[in-house]
Amino acid sequence: xxxxxxxxxxxxxxxxxxxxxxxxxxxxxxxxxxxxxxxxxxxxxxxxxxxxxxxxxxxxxxxxxxxxxxxxxxxxxxxxxxxxxxxxxxxxxxxxxxxxxxxxxxxxxxxxxxxxxxxxxxxxxxxxxxxxxxxxxxxxxxxxxxxxxxxxxxxxxxxxxxxxxxxxxxxxxxxxxxxxxxxxxxxxxxxxxxxxxxxxxxxxxxxxxxxxxxxxxxxxxxxxxxxxxxxxxxxxxxxxxxxxxxxxxxxxxxxxxxxxxxxxxxxxxxxxxxxxxxxxxxxxxxxxxxxxxxxxxxxxxxxxxxxxxxxxxxxxxxxxxxxxxxxxxxxxxxxxxxxxxxxxxxxxxxxxxxxxxxxxxxxxxxxxxxxxxxxxxxxxxxxxxxxxxxxxxx
Amino acid sequence: xxxxxxxxxxxxxxxxxxxxxxxxxxxxxxxxxxxxxxxxxxxxxxxxxxxxxxxxxxxxxxxxxxxxxxxxxxxxxxxxxxxxxxxxxxxxxxxxxxxxxxxxxxxxxxxxxxxxxxxxxxxxxxxxxxxxxxxxxxxxxxxxxxxxxxxxxxxxxxx
Numbered sequence: 001x002x003x004x005x006x007x008x009x010x011x012x013x014x015x016x017x018x019x020x021x022x023x024x025x026x027x028x029x030x031x032x033x034x035x036x037x038x039x040x041x042x043x044x045x046x047x048x049x050x051x052x053x054x055x056x057x058x059x060x061x062x063x064x065x066x067x068x069x070x071x072x073x074x075x076x077x078x079x080x081x082x083x084x085x086x087x088x089x090x091x092x093x094x095x096x097x098x099x100x101x102x103x104x105x106x107x108x109x110x111x112x113x114x115x116x117x118x119x120x121x122x123x124x125x126x127x128x129x130x131x132x133x134x135x136x137x138x139x140x141x142x143x144x145x146x147x148x149x150x151x152x153x154x155x156x157x158x159x160x161x162x163x164x165x166x167x168x169x170x171x172x173x174x175x176x177x178x179x180x181x182x183x184x185x186x187x188x189x190x191x192x193x194x195x196x197x198x199x200x201x202x203x204x205x206x207x208x209x210x211x212x213x214x215x216x217x218x219x220x221x222x223x224x225x226x227x228x229x230x231x232x233x234x235x236x237x238x239x240x241x242x243x244x245x246x247x248x249x250x251x252x253x254x255x256x257x258x259x260x261x262x263x264x265x266x267x268x269x270x271x272x273x274x275x276x277x278x279x280x281x282x283x284x285x286x287x288x289x290x291x292x293x294x295x296x297x298x299x300x301x302x303x304x305x306x307x308x309x310x311x312x313x314x315x316x317x318x319x320x321x322x323x324x325x326x327x328x329x330x331x332x333x334x335x336x337x338x339x340x341x342x343x344x345x346x347x348x349x350x351x352x353x354x355x356x357x358x359x360x361x362x363x364x365x366x367x368x369x370x371x372x373x374x375x376x377x378x379x380x381x382x383x384x385x386x387x388x389x390x391x392x393x394x
Numbered sequence: 395x396x397x398x399x400x401x402x403x404x405x406x407x408x409x410x411x412x413x414x415x416x417x418x419x420x421x422x423x424x425x426x427x428x429x430x431x432x433x434x435x436x437x438x439x440x441x442x443x444x445x446x447x448x449x450x451x452x453x454x455x456x457x458x459x460x461x462x463x464x465x466x467x468x469x470x471x472x473x474x475x476x477x478x479x480x481x482x483x484x485x486x487x488x489x490x491x492x493x494x495x496x497x498x499x500x501x502x503x504x505x506x507x508x509x510x511x512x513x514x515x516x517x518x519x520x521x522x523x524x525x526x527x528x529x530x531x532x533x534x535x536x537x538x539x540x541x542x543x544x545x546x547x548x549x550x551x552x553x
Contacts, residue, residue: 084401084403084404137404144442146442147432148442158403158404159403159404325441
């Protein structure tokens with residue numbers, strides 16, 4: 001039991017943090033940019049010596065941030081059904097592969113050039129690889145592009161990234177745990193085995209799991225899903241495979257009605273705790289380190305824009321989309337956000353390279369804002385009309 | 395006519411058709427059940443513009459208006475009006491309006507001017523129910539009269 005004073009302090013701090021996020025969220029909606037980068041800025045401005053003296057070592061914000069990561073990954077896992085993952089793998093694996101190679105490259109190359117260790121370099125590759133499905137899905141809706149013919153191309157690449165995360169996160173978890181080669185290999189094999197089981201459960205036994213977990217009562221359903229998720233996330237953390245991975249796998253394994261209803265139920269919780277997570281990440285970064293990180297982050301950012309636009313352009317071209325649509329598909333893949341921060345957060349928590357936090361924060365700040373602006377103004381970018389393009393004559 | 399189906403992972407499904415007038419239109423059935431009807435830009439056939447978005451119940455009304463099949467869900471709240479004569483179906487909810495009371499107690503005719511023409515309860519129907527007919531929750535009540543009187547009766551019944 002906390003002393004009355006301590007409890008009051010926690011509530012007051014929590015109230016302030018959430019109110020700041022609420023004000024920022026309003027501002028972001030007003031000027032039409034995603035809220036994630038602004039939440040990061042809020043975290044940067046808080047903390048010792050900041051506008052609001054908040055301490056990253058405060059239990060409440062650390063636990064809140066942990067819960068936030070778990071819920072973010074749970075929802076990422078819930079986002080696509082097993083069927084969608086399977087269809088994606090069957091018909092879009094080449095686009096997925098091109099995306100992995102070209103989009104992880106800027107981060108990996110930067111890690112090598114900066115002389116970071118192997119693991120920090122891999123983490124940075126993950127940060128530049130994964131697009132923000134949250135920002136992109138929201139903008140596709142806001143910009144009235146859900147019906148566009150290039151949109152399925154964009155979405156299938158996001159599905160492939162989801163699958164790639166299912167493989168990447170457990171491996172990263174094991175690498176970060178830093179065990180020996182033999183033990184590490186065994187752990188990776190075990191982790192991938194669990195991923196395979198989760199996928200098989202989702203695709204072949206989804207209806208059974210759904211029946212077992214589902215309840216007519218929303219309250220019971222929410223408690224069941226959260227209970228399962230925290231339990232598995234906890235066990236995953238216990239065996240050094242990061243709670244995020246455990247939560248993600250639960251999300252992948254749940255499908256059908258449970259996934260549909262679960263998404264709706266967990267989303268508001270994710271918004272609260274996810275917000276705390278972004279603030280927590282910002283708190284761990286010294287605002288003074290952010291300035292020097294901006295230039296390298298911008299360079300990596302420019303390279304990432306080029307590779308993502310290339311990936312989208314190429315994939316949409318294969319689907320028979322015209323030039324305007326190919327450009328829109330490419331620009332729609334640029335925004336980075338929550339999952340880049342999650343990956344960076346895993347590395348920062350393990351005390352990898354000191355510049356990882358500031359560089360990732362600067363990168364996501366730039367890419368979330370620039371990416372959504374590029375998406376918004378995609379149709380205003382003039383493309384040289386090509387006379388031989390048969391579509392142009394319609 | 396051919397309907398093309400395209401899956402939109404995480405969002406829903408899109409169906410496209412080309413009309414005989416040469417326009418292409420699509421219907422996006424979102425995962426939450428909302429339907430978005432989109433029109434394609436003739437200059438950039440990949441680009442769409444949402445014409446309108448409707449909820450499932452509204453989509454059902456739209457289907458009826460466009461001359462849809464008889465198989466579509468029965469519409470209970472579609473008002474039909476024939477020159478001064480209004481007809482409306484009202485569903486009684488648990489614990490509201492006249493649920494649990496008789497037609498006579500409700501003074502529907504004397505207070506509103508509209509008449510209860512029939513009541514449908516599950517598989518059975520009661521055409522021309524008398525004043526001692528007791529309403530139950532879930533009853534589907536058919537009211538007839540002038541438009542304003544039907545409005546008042548609906549308010550009284552469903553309250």
